[in-house]
Amino acid sequence: MSNSNELQKVFKKRNFYTMKDSGNIFLFALILPLVVGLMFAYIAMAIASGSGVKFPEDVNVANYMFENFIWFAIIFSMITQIVFLCIYLLYHKICRISYKATQISFKKANPLTCILCAVVGVMCVVGFVWLIEGCFGQLFETLHLNTEAPSLPLNNVGWLFVNLLLLGVVPAICEELLFRGIFYAGFRRQYSVFVSVLLSALTFALMHQNITQFIYPFLIGIILCVVYEKTGNLLYTIIIHMFNNIATVILTYLLQNGIIHLTFFVTWWGVLCAILLAGVTVLILWLLYKFYLSKKPKLEKQDEGELTQSPPIMVGKFSLVYICATVLAIVMIVINAI
Numbered sequence: 097m098s099n100s101n102e103l104q105k106v107f108k109k110r111n112f113y114t115m116k117d118s119g120n121i122f123l124f125a126l127i128l129p130l131v132v133g134l135m136f137a138y139i140a141m142a143i144a145s146g147s148g149v150k151f152p153e154d155v156n157v158a159n160y161m162f163e164n165f166i167w168f169a170i171i172f173s174m175i176t177q178i179v180f181l182c183i184y185l186l187y188h189k190i191c192r193i194s195y196k197a198t199q200i201s202f203k204k205a206n207p208l209t210c211i212l213c214a215v216v217g218v219m220c221v222v223g224f225v226w227l228i229e230g231c232f233g234q235l236f237e238t239l240h241l242n243t244e245a246p247s248l249p250l251n252n253v254g255w256l257f258v259n260l261l262l263l264g265v266v267p268a269i270c271e272e273l274l275f276r277g278i279f280y281a282g283f284r285r286q287y288s289v290f291v292s293v294l295l296s297a298l299t300f301a302l303m304h305q306n307i308t309q310f311i312y313p314f315l316i317g318i319i320l321c322v323v324y325e326k327t328g329n330l331l332y333t334i335i336i337h338m339f340n341n342i343a344t345v346i347l348t349y350l351l352q353n354g355i356i357h358l359t360f361f362v363t364w365w366g367v368l369c370a371i372l373l374a375g376v377t378v379l380i381l382w383l384l385y386k387f388y389l390s391k392k393p394k395l396e397k398q399d400e401g402e403l404t405q406s407p408p409i410m411v412g413k414f415s416l417v418y419i420c421a422t423v424l425a426i427v428m429i430v431i432n433a434i
Contacts, residue, residue, distance in 0.1 A: 110400065112197055117405075177271075199328050201395055202331060204329065204395055210335055217339030221340060223377025225347070227371060276296070276320055289325055292321070301317060307429050326394060
């Protein structure tokens with residue numbers, strides 16, 4: 097009977113992640129979307145050229161395709177999230193990890209907490225946009241850093257709903273499965289809460305591969321990790337991420353179509369107002385954490401299954417794969433900035 101139980105334990109899928117999983121997923125999530133994106137762009141350009149399309153000289157062909165061919169823009173915008181989802185599914189399959197390792201529960205979700213998470217997602221956009229996009233945005237422009245990136249049209253209600261789906265809903269699900277579901281959970285088995293939160297938030301910021309999109313994802317990453325740590329339910333972080341993206345898309349739509357007008361003045365009083373607004377936002381978030389979130393029960397689970405993977409190659413307290421992925425991400429940020 098004892099041998100039978102041991103054998104069953106060996107063949108049972110594990111329901112937890114390790115630091116090695118975090119490093120592997122980080123590296124895959126950096127490289128594979130780039131490779132798939134380049135392959136798709138090359139095939140799409142070959143098809144366009146074969147159809148008689150003439151590309152102007154001295155122009156970025158990929159950007160030209162994005163701006164002039166809707167089918168290319170939509171598919172290209174979805175590639176990263178599709179690859180993220182495939183990485184999540186295939187990694188669990190290959191490494192024999194149960195999907196229960198990703199702690200997400202609809203049945204045990206508190207409706208009030210879900211509503212507050214949606215409010216927090218919107219509040220972060222309102223509270224931090226002036227400071228980050230206004231003050232730091234002006235700084236990046238002064239330093240002549242590349243702040244432009246191709247984006248889908250947003251000039252009518254139809255495109256608004258397309259953007260809400262592709263840039264609001266889908267990324268919130270796919271990115272949370274990786275960044276909080278695997279990255280943070282893997283770090284948490286090795287490091288303290290403080291170190292795990294910082295590493296996961298840093299990873300989340302680096303994955304955007306854009307210096308102008310580093311600060312805000314880092315701040316949001318901290319908030320999402322804290323929520324996941326205190327609740328143990330990935331559903332809450334998905335809601336925050338989703339409504340944060342939705343609020344950003346809607347704000348961009350309103351600005352681009354002249355429905356509202358926001359002007360950022362980099363003066364001493366403008367910076368002071370931006371800091372005060374961000375400070376008030378942080379205070380509200382702390383109050384929600386102190387008097388509500390910290391008093392709610394955390395969704396717990398018991399580790400199951402046997403860990404059969406070899407230990408990671410360590411350099412100090414960090415895995416070699418994670419260090420290599422971090423260096424690669426920094427190199428990509430520098431290349432995109434110049």
